[in-house]
Amino acid sequence: MLIKEYRVVLPLTVEEYQVGQLYSVAQASKDNTGGGEGIEVVKNEPCDHAEFGKGQYTYKIYHLDGKVPRWIRKIAPKGSLEIHEEAWNCYPYCRTVLKNPDYMKDNFSLIVETWHKDGCADIDNVHNLDKDKLKQREVVLIDIGNDPIDPASYKEDEDPTKFKSEKTGRGPLTGKWQESASPVMTCYKLVSFEFKWFGLQTFMERKGIEFNKNLFTMFHRQLFCWLDKWHGMTMGDIRELEEKTKAELDDQRQNGEAKSTMKFGD
Incomplete structure (x- = not known):
């Protein structure tokens, strides 16, 4: 298992980010859905977590056939390209x-735990990791202004x-x-990634970690640059959105053209 903690600094308040994150997730979902692929929202409902209190629970299915490298599509069994x-x-x-769950079952898991805190990436162990996990953890700072991105993704x-x-x-x-x-x-994002498949484990874990860094970088670039679109929205506005x-995702997935802004490697 690989453990990395990504720290994404943003010129926002913690309260602002809550709205910006949810707006950007909705927008990014539409940008990656169409032609039978993309994101299916199965559940989106209030929850009461035993440890962290009240919040919102979502259950989504990612249909990824056209978003993975061609060589994986050729060897992938049915059901293996749904996350x-x-x-x-x-x-x-x-x-x-x-x-x-339909193919790899317990042999694959990617867990992202995030704390959103005021300040500039200066909390050393916000996730309260024990000594063993602290030894495994690697901290990666993400600078949305200066970190390089794939030129093909630049807008x-x-x-x-x-x-x-x-x-603002x-x-x-x-x-x-x-x-x-x-x-x-x-945003302190602790990523734990495990992929148990003989001959592919090291490669896929490395690719998975690379994908998460790129995803976090691109998502937060968009979140900031969309600031004027979501700033001032209420949580009520967000739930309506x-x-x-x-509804738009269901229609796009069934009737729209395939979109490929989110890729899982080459």
Whole structure:
């Protein structure tokens, strides 16, 4: 099992991020659904987590046939390219579990636990890991303004170094922007990835970790550059958006054209 903690710093308050995250998830889902592939929202309902309190539970299925490398599609058995996601958003804590119950069962799991905290990535052990897990953990800082991205994924209107918010005056994010940003908060994302398949385990775990870093980088670039679209929305607005998005995803998946902005490797 690989354990990495990604720390994503953003020029937002923790309260703002809650709305921005949910808006961006809904938008990104639409950008990756169509032609029989993409994201199916099975459940989206209130929950009461035994440890972290009240929140929102979601259950999604990712239909990934066209989003994985061709060589995997050729050898993949039926059912192996569907990932099931359960998520408990008990903000400011979130837990997401991805599995492949129809094929790999207990041989595959990807768990992302996130704490959202004020400050600039300065909490050393926000997840309260024991000594053994701390030895395994590698901390990776993500700078949405300066970290390189795949040129094929670049969009000028989603470039934090060029975006300036009309509503808040924040941005562009250039140079050592994290040192002067106000407000500032950090997403502490602890990723635990396990893939038990003889001959492929090391390769797939490495690819899975690479994919998560790219995903977190691209998602938070978009979240910041979409700031003027979601800033000022209420949680009531977000729940209405999620209901509308679910209907749109069902229609796009069944009737729309395939989209491939989210890829799991080459």
